[in-house]
Amino acid sequence: MIIILLMFLVLELLLRMGVYNPLLKPTSYLGSSYERLAALKDFGLNDIDWITTGDSRIDWGINHEKLRQAQKQRGVNHLRMSFGGADFMVLQSLIDWSIKHMDSLDGVVLGVSEHKLTNNSTFTKLYPIAWPFRESLNFERYNIMPADLKRRRHYYGLAVVNYISDIKDFITNPLDRIKELKKAQQQKPVNIFDYNNKLVGDLCAYSLDSPESCIQTAKQLMNKKPIPSGFKSPVRLCGAPNAKLRINSNRTTAPIKDKRRLINGWRSLIRGVLNKDKKLLFVLLPDHEMYNYLLKPKNAHQITKQIIAPFKSNPNFMLLDLREFIPQQEQCKYYNDPLHLNDKGGRLLTKKVIQKLIN
Numbered sequence: 001m002i003i004i005l006l007m008f009l010v011l012e013l014l015l016r017m018g019v020y021n022p023l024l025k026p027t028s029y030l031g032s033s034y035e036r037l038a039a040l041k042d043f044g045l046n047d048i049d050w051i052t053t054g055d056s057r058i059d060w061g062i063n064h065e066k067l068r069q070a071q072k073q074r075g076v077n078h079l080r081m082s083f084g085g086a087d088f089m090v091l092q093s094l095i096d097w098s099i100k101h102m103d104s105l106d107g108v109v110l111g112v113s114e115h116k117l118t119n120n121s122t123f124t125k126l127y128p129i130a131w132p133f134r135e136s137l138n139f140e141r142y143n144i145m146p147a148d149l150k151r152r153r154h155y156y157g158l159a160v161v162n163y164i165s166d167i168k169d170f171i172t173n174p175l176d177r178i179k180e181l182k183k184a185q186q187q188k189p190v191n192i193f194d195y196n197n198k199l200v201g202d203l204c205a206y207s208l209d210s211p212e213s214c215i216q217t218a219k220q221l222m223n224k225k226p227i228p229s230g231f232k233s234p235v236r237l238c239g240a241p242n243a244k245l246r247i248n249s250n251r252t253t254a255p256i257k258d259k260r261r262l263i264n265g266w267r268s269l270i271r272g273v274l275n276k277d278k279k280l281l282f283v284l285l286p287d288h289e290m291y292n293y294l295l296k297p298k299n300a301h302q303i304t305k306q307i308i309a310p311f312k313s314n315p316n317f318m319l320l321d322l323r324e325f326i327p328q329q330e331q332c333k334y335y336n337d338p339l340h341l342n343d344k345g346g347r348l349l350t351k352k353v354i355q356k357l358i359n
Contacts, residue, residue: 008160015159025166025177026184029085029128037132039189040079046103049076050357053094056084057285058111061341063350065194070354077104080193082111085125088144089137092269097136099276107279109353113287114300114323117266117307118256121145123156131162144265146258198343199336201230208290208338209328211247214238230337237294247294255299259306266307274316281318281356282308285349286326288338320356322349 014020024031040048050071052058059082071078081094091110098105121144130137134157139150155161170177205228206220207213218239221227227235237243256262273280284304287296297303311317326334326345334345341349 012159015163020163020167023166023170023177023181025169026180028166029083029125030131030162030166033083033129033132035184036081036083036192039192042189043077043079043193045101047077048079048098048102049104050078050107050109051081051098051102051105052078052109052111053081053083053086053091053098054109054111054283054285055082055086055091055116056340057113057116058082058109058283058349059084059086059195060197060199061285061346061349062111062353063196063346065196066350067354068193070358074358076106078109080195083129086129087116087119087121087126088265088269089121089126089139089142090130092138092142093130093133093136095269095273096138097133099273099278100136105278107281108273109281109283109357111283111285111353113285113291114304115287115291115296116285117304118259118262118297118300120149120262122149123152127156127162142265142268144261146261196346199340199346200343201228201336202333202342202344203230203288203335203337204332206231208234208288208332210289211238211244211293214290214294215243215247218243230335233338234290237290253293253296253298256297256303259299259303263303263306267310270307270311270317274311274314277316279316279318280311281320281353282311283320283353284323286323288331288335289328290338318356320352322352325352 021034024034026032026035052062052064052067059080062082064080068078068080081098083090083094086094091112095108095110098108127134139145139153143150145153206217208217208231214234215238217231218235218237221231221235222239238247240246270280270282308319312319325348334341334348336342336345
């Protein structure tokens with residue numbers, strides 16, 4: 001038993017020292033985070049003036065190259081620090097880490113939707129994304145996690161827990177991993193920052209305008225092979241046997257009762273940026289209608305309003321409210337799936353962000 005414990009402790013220490021990092025799968029959450037960290041250091045941490053952060057809504061939605069080039073014309077180095085799967089605690093660690101390590105940092109673009117603002121943090125992707133930046137994780141100051149969940153951070157914060165699936169995959173397919181690593185090594189750091197996920201699909205083939213249409217669409221598509229990629233989540237959510245009962249009973253969109261914890265957490269994050277004399281462009285991203293009737297709490301709009309209210313008069317706080325910039329009746333043309341804008345929607349988003357920053 002003692003030998004096993006010693007072996008575990010040695011493995012934990014080696015992983016924390018980064019011994020395995022050169023073998024990480026480049027496209028995994030953990031691999032992508034370390035790849036981004038290496039690119040940041042290669043660029044020069046003290047040469048970065050602005051960063052963009054948020055989850056996949058803005059990471060996949062915005063043309064990071066266009067934004068970087070537009071800012072570069074003004075003598076501003078603006079780099080991508082957004083990650084797919086990022087929740088509040090990930091964003092908190094990224095922003096606080098950037099403020100601490102980027103001496104020239106002048107501002108942050110933070111892109112979130114009402115759904116993200118009212119979505120509880122979990123450990124599902126937190127440490128795999130935030131691991132290289134974990135020194136800045138602060139569960140006590142922000143206190144946005146429910147107490148029973150927060151207690152589990154000691155387990156989820158183990159290196160072994162975060163690396164084990166990657167290690168298993170490497171042992172199973174070592175040759176494939178080596179090919180992936182060689183391909184990743186050929187990628188220039190600027191390509192990492194200039195990411196532009198051109199999603200070309202749309203949602204106009206089937207209706208998702210209402211709970212009834214979502215259920216009907218799910219019935220039409222659930223036996224289709226393959227299910228059109230943009231409709232996989234509607235089929236999963238609206239195709240469940242109890243979907244109609246859940247929607248009609250409003251269980252899926254029940255108001256958040258413990259809203260004060262969420263409001264205080266986001267306010268602390270915003271205040272932390274502004275108190276460091278940094279600018280913050282707070283981009284309120286749109287939610288597809290499916291999120292309004294199926295996934296977003298009914299008091300999401302009220303919570304969002306309360307989060308941003310104290311900062312509207314702060315000269316370093318800029319608000320770009322894009323919640324209604326795509327008319328509901330035209331949403332299908334601008335979304336690749338209910339979570340992500342397609343290239344058409346992304347071009348609009350990029351234009352709006354650049355205009356707000358430059359004008």
